[in-house]
Amino acid sequence: MAGYRDLLRTPGVGRIIAAQLTARFPNGMTSLAILLHVEQVTGSYGAAGLVLAATSVGQAIAGPVTSRWMGVWGMRRVLTTTLVVCAIGLTAMALVRMSLPAYMALGLVTGLSTPPVQSAVRTIYPKMVNSRQLTPLFSLDASLQEIIWILAPVLITFVSTQIGTVQGLLTIVVILVGGGAWFILSPEVGRVRIPRSRRSLGKVLGKPAVLLATITGFLLIGACAAVEAGVVATFGHDGLEAGIVLALFSVGSLAGGLGFGHIPIGRWAMARRMLIVTVGLSLTALMLDIVWLGGTVGWLSGTLIVAGVGVAPVLAVLFAITTASVKFSETAEAFGWIGTGQLIGAAAGSAVAGFLIDDVGPQGAYVAAAVFAFAGLIVSVVFVRGFPDLRHGDASPIPDTEPVATITRPIARP
Template sequence: MSNPYREIFRAPGAKGFAAAGFIARLPIAMAPIGIVAMLSQTHGEYWLAGAVSATYALTNAFLAPQISRLVDRAGQTAVVAPATAVSVIAFVLLIVAANQDWPVWTLFVSALLAAAMPSIPAMVRARWTEIFRDRPELYTAFAFESVADELVYIAGASLSVGLSVALFPEAGMLASTLFLAAGTAAFILQRSTEPRLRQSANGSGGSAIRFRPVQIITLALIFVGVIFATAEVSTVAMTKELGQPGAASLVIGVYALGSFILGLIVGALNLTMPLPRRLVISVAAIALTTVPLLFADTVQLLAVTVFISGLAISPTFITAFGLIERRVPESMLTEGITWVMTGIGIGMALGAFAAGWVVDAFGARSGFWVSVVAGFASLLTVLLGQRSLAGGRQEMPREALAQPAE
């Protein structure tokens, strides 16, 4: 039996852009926590560190789809290069401002400008789509990317915090900025795999978020993002309550491990079930596996239930991105993917806040109720959206086409 992952990397240029894309996306996990680790040490105020990090994360969640929309119209090199340059310069200014104790407002301005960082995972998936459009290999490629995302979140956050604590406060952010600059440069220099521009049959006006499938999938993954953050916050609180705070990183790692393993397996299978139905099954598995978390009363049981809870994450992502590729116009693919990824980020921000409030008010284990509610909300969203998700590739709604192209 042939290895499907070996097959996709036989495509010319695939190894190069996948490797560069992995390095370039490390700041997705490194930057937010790196800002907190840096500023909490240089300024000694966690509220300030959290506020600057949130400013960066939320602004990036707003800007990333707009940048991806420009990419769909002008091409990856034309947009990603200047956007990354702005982000890299702003990160450098943020590091200097923290080190030299510049006024607080400079931290927030730097964070706002750094949020111009483009969505590299969306760019990478667009390149895979260009190579394997309407071929089964694309499903395997999306599976690989979902697993790569898991590795980024496992390694990136730990690396950022570890460097800041072991070396000097700015070390994590400095490494993140270097990864962004070097990885993105290597990525955009590989012009042979850059997707060609596609003009929409109905003009270029409007945004991909106007499409019902994009709205449904983005909303569903906002709830999945809530589950992510809740699992992390509640795990930290639970292990502390159980007297083993050091076990938190291990339990969180196990959560990502479950998703990593099943993602590799699913990507190697030649599944024929329709994507909308597959998404229902994946999200249902996520919802159901949040329930055992409520009954974990030891670190060992918590690790087991968290591992099980993480199993369906990668299959959900793989299917969601596959649906986006099938349902939005080819000329809006990068933006469509970015909206979904933005939904995950928004959900993580909301989940961290909600879980923190519930834990403070009702205790550590109660935080997992946020996961349960979010899981079944995601399932309900997907179930109600089945008709829209089951359609063919869509075109821009007429009311959007009536607007002049920007």
């Protein structure tokens, strides 16, 4: 922990971490709030699912696009514009009754205008600390973001069910505007300028490390989404046990991220960390056949804590290898693609788990989660040479260089 204390003493680091976590807090609330609100208005979970799907499509498209725009128009301008549009969209969804197609269109706009805070802050980090501190900073960031997934769903569920879904959406708007303004007004956001990328959109995926980070992130988050569906199906929507078990899953991730943060990242780091997730989720898949160790709750809690220990460390590897493999002008777009991969993974994991739950019961979701994690492990092993070795290198982005124009003139002969 001494290393993290030294890191947080670096000027601005603690403030920017707190600001970006607050700005991103709505990410753990928006989907659930939209689902609850549209279902209450229309009386149909199917309709709510369509609106949520439209929102997710918008977020997936926006990831690399708005992140790339920050190199063209500047971080503050892009963040402010998307923040305003997103806040207006959520407010309209809360206060205006409309048809299902209108809700879907508004959900799409809201998703497209999700502020690219994650891409922005992970582009800023390399400019705030030295190369030795960068990997621990990514680990700390990956760990602390678990706070969002522990607290945000609980808060929005309480507000939406006990007060009202309109108030739930408006609560998100307040946090979005307050946290977003705090982050946008942070001095570091104004000081760091992302150079305009000279490559076309999507070319950054040609970097093996970025492509591997996107694929592995897709599989990891797909596994986590399947776990969430399985836990809810096991205990029911109203079961207190579901919230406890999922919170412990996140606590395991938080502990793992802090514990692994000081370990240098080699080529096999991803495989080792995915192995932890795979083992934990494979044990989870055996849950329904286990009657000891506290029954269902005790067994699930224990195995998911084990699996969670690997989650934040895997994300830390994703962030570090991405930063170290691209030019500074490409970092924001690269993180945008990784975010899109994770969004698609969440949708795929939830969908596969849902079909299996309907077919064979909750255990099918845990099997799906283990398969997603195992696929991530296989990718990490088979393509191990595509992961950079950062044990003795610099995790900072590659500097942007360009030819310097010079004026020459012939030398007169005597």
